[in-house]
Amino acid sequence: MxxxxxxxxxxxxxxxxxxxxxxxxxxxxxxxxxxxxxxxxxxxxxxxxxxxxxxxxxxxxxxxxxxxxxxxxxxxxxxxxxxxxxxxxxxxxxxxxxxxxxxxxxxxxxxxxxxxxxxxxxxxxxxxxxxxxxxxxxxxxxxxxxxxxxxxxxxxxxxxxxxxxxxxxxxxxxxxxxxxxxxxxxxxxxxxxxxxxxxDVGLIIHPPMLYMGYVGFSVVFAFAIAALIEGRLDAAWTRWVRPWTNIAWAFLTLGIALGSWWAYYELGWGGWWFWDPVENASLLPWLSGTALIHSLAVTEKRGTFKSWTALLAIFTFSLSLLGTFLVRSGVLTSVHAFANDPSRGLFILALLGITVGVSLLIFALRAPRMSANAGFSWLSRDALLLINNILLVIMTITVLMGTLYPLILDALGLGKVSIGAPYFNSLFVPLTVMLCAFMGLGPVSRWKQMPGRELFRRLLGAGLAALAIAVSIPFLYNGQWNVAVALGMVAALWVVLGVVRDLFDKVRNASSALAGLRKLTPSYWGMVVGHVGLAVTIVGVVMVSNYAMERNVRLDIGEQVNLGGYDFTLTELGERRGPNFLADTATIEVAREGRIVTTLYPEKRLYIARGQPMTDVALDPGLLRDLYVAMGEELDDGSWAMRLQVKPFVRWLWLGALLMASGGVLAVADRRYRRRRAAAADRESMRPAREVRA
Structure with missing residues (x-):
């Protein structure tokens, strides 16, 4: 008007x-x-x-x-x-x-x-x-x-x-x-x-967190390019860049988790990840950023992986720019996409091409001069972190190809194809299990070299405990054997018990356990919390993927439906007016074994200005399960379509992400990143050989 x-x-x-x-x-x-x-x-x-x-x-x-x-x-x-x-x-x-x-x-x-x-x-x-x-x-x-x-x-x-x-x-x-x-x-x-x-409240916190992570990797990129131009990638450089990398990674972790949580309750389908290309765009720099964090640890401690670390920094920021192009170019159709303007996409594509091209040119000219002389055996923490990096890069390429392949075919006029969850799950899940296997070995291994017998002795008890507990969990949960659940639990427990064993080794020779724990650095605790966070997320993924229950039903006032041992009863229908919407509302009582557990109030809203309907789901969250009700359409007989779900351990997904992000922040608190004497020594080590001209 x-x-x-x-x-x-x-x-x-x-x-x-x-x-x-x-x-x-x-x-x-x-x-x-x-x-x-x-x-x-x-x-x-x-x-x-x-x-x-x-x-x-x-x-x-x-x-x-x-x-x-x-x-x-x-x-x-x-x-x-x-x-x-x-x-x-x-x-x-x-x-x-x-x-x-x-x-x-x-x-x-x-x-x-x-x-x-x-x-x-x-x-x-x-x-x-x-x-x-x-x-x-x-x-x-x-x-x-x-x-x-x-x-x-x-x-x-x-x-x-x-x-x-x-x-x-x-x-x-x-x-x-x-x-x-x-x-x-x-x-x-x-x-x-x-x-x-x-x-929705998700909009208030999700995009800023995601952007803080995306853009934060520009700092890491800038440090890498500056070091390549200077011709020095040493321990001093890694001490400067590691805090910025950890903070950016922590923000990106929170941003991805918030996006998953937002999609879970806002879209009304109850899923937490569906391999949408725009979701993949945020996952890509997270995977390569995770590899970068581990590579920086090796470069700082052993002086190796210098060129590889710089390349990962370039690669991670380039993937952030790629995500920007995918979201804003109009090449994707997604609930997350912001723009549909090819001219804008062309501009960002040109910016991406220039950034990547110039960065790789600088890398090609300068990296060969920065080789490392330190060596290591194939049974050492250096080698395990190298394998960790290789697996993370393979996972990144797997997601990247699955995301870009349909776009490339379409751009070349070779037809339209759709690559969905079966492709990603069939490749990503086995790679994640392999990654967890080496993550369990990493904390208890030594730098440079380690006898295989000692490594086996340290982890034998942890491995047997992980296997025994993981095999028991499916039977304890619902009395049936489930290979996928057992495998996921083995991976998660292996990661956690490996960290626990390392903690035990570090404190057992101290005067007391408390004294030994106090000597551990914040960066070590960041590693512990981050690894435990990944294990918690894996538990959430495995449990909700295999044991979630869902029913699409029609309900009228007074009718009851049972799902997963919970009785859902529609007791009331009504209407209400919001600040800019009209809503049909339902009141659903949920009982278990005759006792009322909660009352849920799902809504079907009509936003006045746009005339657009939306589902506002009702949730009863819990540490071990969520009760989830989404209100559908009114049917001809006056009843309403409802989607009822019981989601076991779904909160563990986001709890694990919160722990991982906390680990990244905790690592930044390490004193060696703030120590003035160290900074002075770093400054002296980086002083140019020639005099500075006034």
């Missing part, structure tokens, strides 16, 4: 008041007319600063000019401040219902609750890319604050590379995806509303 031929709505937006009446009578409202222009102007200034950050510090490091290198930090600060202003301006436009801004008109509505207006800023393509750029500038700001102990030329190169990446994305926004375009003079009376799928 447009103002040119329609009356002013009952609740006019402030910008509408400015247009309708003289500006002199509405001084405060006039401010809203300029807010988007302030945002655009700040965005352009940030672009200029990013271009300076991308050129002057790199030239200064190349020519040994301290003044030019000193440009890096103020440019990073300024870019962050102006992007913050730009983002705040777009947020204000949403909160003030400024429907003269095209992006606001397409993704908001006057009836939308304020907290969804706040999160609608990143609810579609333009705003999400602006958030991406803001987070990228925030990472650069953090590097400039917390890496001042770095040699000046190294810090200049790192911030310079980050400036190059930031400039590319800001150019992308300005050229193809500005969120500040106006609709004047044809301003709509109200907005089209935010996609109902995104009107």
């Amino acid at each position: 447009w103002l040119a031929d329609e009356a002013i709505p009952e609740k006019p937006s402030p910008i509408g008041s400015v247009i309708a009446e003289p500006a002199t009578e509405h001084g405060p409202e006039m401010l809203t007319l300029t807010i988007p222009e302030v945002g655009l102007f700040a965005l352009l200034i940030a672009l200029c600063l990013s271009l300076l950050q991308a050129t002057v510090p790199l030239l200064g490091a190349a020519t040994r000019r301290p003044l030019w290198m000193a440009f890096a930090e103020p440019m990073a600060w300024g870019q962050f401040v102006f992007l913050l202003v730009s983002y705040a301006s777009l947020t204000a436009s949403f909160l003030l219902d400024d429907f003269s801004v095209d992006y606001v008109a397409r993704n908001s509505n006057s009836m939308l609750p304020w907290y969804y207006k706040f999160t609608a800023v990143w609810g579609s393509h333009e705003g999400s890319v602006l958030l991406w750029s803001l987070i990228l500038s925030g990472w650069g700001f953090a590097v400039s604050l917390f890496s001042r102990q770095l040699p000046r030329d190294m810090l200049a190169r790192v911030l310079g590379v980050l400036g190059v990446v930031s400039a590319g994305f800001l150019l992308f926004i300005v050229v193809t995806s500005s969120p500040f375009d106006r609709l004047l003079p044809g301003m709509p009376a109200d907005g089209a509303d935010l996609n109902p799928l995104l009107q």
Whole structure:
């Protein structure tokens, strides 16, 4: 509806008041007319600063000019401040219902609750890319604050590379995806509303966490490129880069888990992962980032895998850019995809090609000069971590090919194919079991070499215990043998018991167990918590995949259905009005053995502005099971279609992810990443042989 031929709505937006009446009578409202222009102007200034950050510090490091290198930090600060202003301006436009801004008109509505207006800023393509750029500038700001102990030329190169990446994305926004375009003079009376799928608490926390992980790997990438240019990949470099890698990986882990949780309860089907190409796009950098974390450990401890570590850093960030291309190019149809504009996709594809091409060229020119002389036997922690890396890379390539192969065939005009869960599960699951087998061996093994007899002796008890417990669990749970459950449990228990055995070995010679535990470093505890988290997630996957129960039924008031020992009874039907939707509601009592366990209230909503129906599921969560009810459609006889599910151990999926992310954060607390003497020694070791020119 447009103002040119329609009356002013009952609740006019402030910008509408400015247009309708003289500006002199509405001084405060006039401010809203300029807010988007302030945002655009700040965005352009940030672009200029990013271009300076991308050129002057790199030239200064190349020519040994301290003044030019000193440009890096103020440019990073300024870019962050102006992007913050730009983002705040777009947020204000949403909160003030400024429907003269095209992006606001397409993704908001006057009836939308304020907290969804706040999160609608990143609810579609333009705003999400602006958030991406803001987070990228925030990472650069953090590097400039917390890496001042770095040699000046190294810090200049790192911030310079980050400036190059930031400039590319800001150019992308300005050229193809500005969120500040106006609709004047044809301003709509109200907005089209935010996609109902995104009107959920999951939207508030999932995308920012995911972007923090995606973009965080740009810091790791920048450190790798800077080190390659400098020609030094040593223990000092790994101490600088490991905290940033762990933090980015932790954020990405949380982001993926939140996305899985969101899909579980929001889409109404009860699944936690369905190998959607956009889901795969976030899994790819997580897999390669996991390999990078382990490779960095070897490089720091033994001085090996230098070139491989740098290549993994490049590969991980490139996969983050690939995920951006898949989500925003329009080549995919998905509930997660943000855009359907080939021109935007072409721009990101060009950015991806330039980034990967230039990075690999630098790697090809510099990596051969950084070989390591340290050796190791094939029965050592070095070798086990190498196998760990190989398996993770194979898993990454497996997912990558399954995701891209249908797109490549379609682009070449060779037809359309669909690759789904059977392909991914048949390859990914055996690789995960193999990965767990070597993860159980890693913690108890020694660096460089270890006698096979000693390794066998250490893990014999853990292996027998894992096998005995895993074989018993299917019988104890439902009295039937299940090979898949037993195999998954063996893998999870093997990982956990291997860590437990290593803990025992580390504390048994101390004066007391407590004294021995206190001597363990935060990075070691991070490894323990991370490995246990993976095992917990595996338990959740195995149990919910094999023992979940589901029934699609029709229910009328007073009718009862039994599922998994629970009696679901529909006791009441009603209606209610939300802030921007109408809902049919149901009241379902759940009882077990005659005792009421919980009461669930599923809804079928109709969002007024879009006329779009949505299912709002009802959940009774628990550590050992979830009760899940999704309300379908009303049937001809007045009854309602319902989907009832009992999901055993499904919460363990996200509990494990939370533990893994906590392990990544815990590792960053290690003192050796903050010790000033170590930083000074690192700085001295990286000092250039030639004098710095004033």
